[in-house]
Amino acid sequence: MQLNRWNYYSDFVVYPAVVLALSGLALHITPVADWWRCGLLFVAGAIAWTLAEYGLHRFVFHRIPGIREMHEAHHHDQRALIGTSTFVSAPGCLAVMLPPLWLIGGSAFAFGLTGGFLLGYLCYVSVHHLVHHRPARPGSAFFALKRRHALHHHVTPEGNFGVTSGFWDRVFGTEIQLRQRGVAPVPSQPQMRHAAEE
Ligand SMILES: [Zn+2]
Ligand SMILES: [Zn+2]
Numbered sequence: 001m002q003l004n005r006w007n008y009y010s011d012f013v014v015y016p017a018v019v020l021a022l023s024g025l026a027l028h029i030t031p032v033a034d035w036w037r038c039g040l041l042f043v044a045g046a047i048a049w050t051l052a053e054y055g056l057h058r059f060v061f062h063r064i065p066g067i068r069e070m071h072e073a074h075h076h077d078q079r080a081l082i083g084t085s086t087f088v089s090a091p092g093c094l095a096v097m098l099p100p101l102w103l104i105g106g107s108a109f110a111f112g113l114t115g116g117f118l119l120g121y122l123c124y125v126s127v128h129h130l131v132h133h134r135p136a137r138p139g140s141a142f143f144a145l146k147r148r149h150a151l152h153h154h155v156t157p158e159g160n161f162g163v164t165s166g167f168w169d170r171v172f173g174t175e176i177q178l179r180q181r182g183v184a185p186v187p188s189q190p191q192m193r194h195a196a197e198e
Contacts (some may be wrong), residue, residue, distance in 0.1 A: 001070055001082065008081040014090055015122040022115030030108045041112030048113070049120020054168035057161040075153060078132045083125070093118060120164075127164050151176045 026038045060070040075081040097117065101110035127145060137142035145163075152160040157175035162169050169175040 001085070002073070003081050003083055003085060005081060007085050007087075008083060010086040011083070011089075011125050014086045017124060018090055018094075019115050019119045022111045022118070025116060026111035029111075031095070036176055038112045040110060042116035042119070044161070045113040045116020045118075046123075047116075048100045049117045049124070049160065050165050050175075051166060052117070053124050054172070055164050057163070058174070062157060071102055075157065077181075078153060079101065089121075092117075093121070124144040124164050131163070148176075 023038070026041070027035060030038050034057045046164065056069065059065055062068060070082065076079065098110050101113055103112075105113075128149070130142070131146045131149045134142075136146045148160050148166055149163055155176055155178070159174045160166065160169055161174060181190060
């Protein structure tokens with residue numbers, strides 16, 4: 001949905017606080033000798049996010065009526081402040097993730113995994129915002145991120161679903177291959193400049 005600036009940018013304030021709170025709770029209730037377990041859970045949660053990011057973009061944002069139209073609005077106006085309100089996504093994630101994880105592995109398990117997962121989400125919204133609002137220096141890692149997402153927007157929405165990582169696109173065969181699609185294998189410099197400026 002179209003958000004006002006306050007609602008759009010609140011992700012970048014609320015999510016760091018939630019991630020810090022969950023990490024702090026996980027460490028607080030775990031003996032110091034077992035803090036490494038919290039670290040592993042946190043990393044596992046962040047990795048799980050990258051798969052969720054891929055699956056949500058491919059099967060929810062581009063498929064589910066209602067959500068699809070909202071995502072199409074982003075495809076049509078890439079700089080518009082379109083997204084999910086923090087005050088819907090944060091309580092929603094916590095309500096969906098914490099109770100089942102708590103039942104499965106206890107409180108530290110739930111706090112650690114959810115904290116890592118939401119750190120992954122924070123990375124996703126940050127990278128997605130930056131690729132659409134900041135220029136990139138050709139050859140930089142950020143340029144590669146921008147280019148991959150620009151191909152999703154400008155070549156076909158049926159590929160490059162990962163925003164923070166191309167890993168799952170390579171695993172599931174949805175990485176956009178310009179040669180196979182009969183598109184010029186190397187985008188012209190004006191095209192790349194255009195993509196880099198979005
Ligand atoms: Zn985008
Ligand atoms: Zn998309």
